[in-house]
Amino acid sequence: MKRQLFIAAALTGTLALAGCDQADDSEQNAADTATQTEQTTGSEQASQNDEQQASRTLEGVLEFVATDTPLPDDAQVTVSLLDVARADAPATTISETTVDVTGNDPVEFGLDYTTDQVDPGHAHAVRAEIRDDEGNLLWTTTQRHQVEVGPDAEQAPITVSLEPVASQGSIAGQALEDTENAVDQAGDAVADTTGDAMDAAGDAADATQDAAGDAVDATQDAAGDAAEATEETAEDAAAATEEAAEEAHEEVEEMMEDDTQSTQ
Numbered sequence: 001m002k003r004q005l006f007i008a009a010a011l012t013g014t015l016a017l018a019g020c021d022q023a024d025d026s027e028q029n030a031a032d033t034a035t036q037t038e039q040t041t042g043s044e045q046a047s048q049n050d051e052q053q054a055s056r057t058l059e060g061v062l063e064f065v066a067t068d069t070p071l072p073d074d075a076q077v078t079v080s081l082l083d084v085a086r087a088d089a090p091a092t093t094i095s096e097t098t099v100d101v102t103g104n105d106p107v108e109f110g111l112d113y114t115t116d117q118v119d120p121g122h123a124h125a126v127r128a129e130i131r132d133d134e135g136n137l138l139w140t141t142t143q144r145h146q147v148e149v150g151p152d153a154e155q156a157p158i159t160v161s162l163e164p165v166a167s168q169g170s171i172a173g174q175a176l177e178d179t180e181n182a183v184d185q186a187g188d189a190v191a192d193t194t195g196d197a198m199d200a201a202g203d204a205a206d207a208t209q210d211a212a213g214d215a216v217d218a219t220q221d222a223a224g225d226a227a228e229a230t231e232e233t234a235e236d237a238a239a240a241t242e243e244a245a246e247e248a249h250e251e252v253e254e255m256m257e258d259d260t261q262s263t264q
Contacts, residue, residue: 086123120150
């Protein structure tokens with residue numbers, strides 16, 4: 001009897017210990033599960049926060065210049081975010097999106113980009129264009145629509161204007177024609193100026209030649225006058241010398257006569 005009671009007590013104690021161990025294991029498992037859940041939730045929240053911080057959206061409206069050129073049927077506008085910091089290099093495309101348009105009414109757009117794709121210190125702009133199935137450019141922006149980008153950017157919605165390439169071609173053609181006319185006028189002015197300069201140079205050469213001729217004539221005249229004056233002076237000197245000689249001869253003769261008479 002005692003032995004049976006002892007066995008029963010031992011079994012009861014063993015079962016009690018097993019129950020305690022199972023309770024401890026359950027509590028530990030629950031704690032581990034709660035910790036893992038908290039870690040997973042924190043990671044998801046951190047990932048969502050990082051994603052929210054890394055993603056930005058540029059919002060705006062596409063407007064189409066009022067012209068006689070209609071938009072193509074089922075047209076799609078490609079809106080691009082470009083890095084245009086370097087003037088001596090092609091723009092770098094950061095992000096693109098397409099917008100379906102019908103008619104020439106304004107349409108809203110949203111352009112997503114991630115902050116790790118941009119450098120806030122660079123200049124960025126939004127460009128929009130429409131091309132046909134063969135890639136020919138039909139409509140495009142003609143002005144730079146600069147925007148602020150980056151994690152701290154506070155860019156307000158922008159309005160992006162497009163106009164048909166045909167009208168731009170007309171403007172370019174008119175500008176080219178005006179340039180050609182200006183070049184022609186400049187050429188005519190240069191030719192006229194050159195002709196005037198050549199005429200003035202010819203006149204100056206003639207004047208110089210005339211002046212040289214006059215100088216030669218004057219020199220010759222002066223030399224002739226000097227020669228005549230010299231000749232006249234020489235003749236006068238010779239006459240004076242001859243007269244003086246005659247007078248001296250007469251005086252000598254008179255003196256000789258006086259001496260002869262005195263001697264007699």
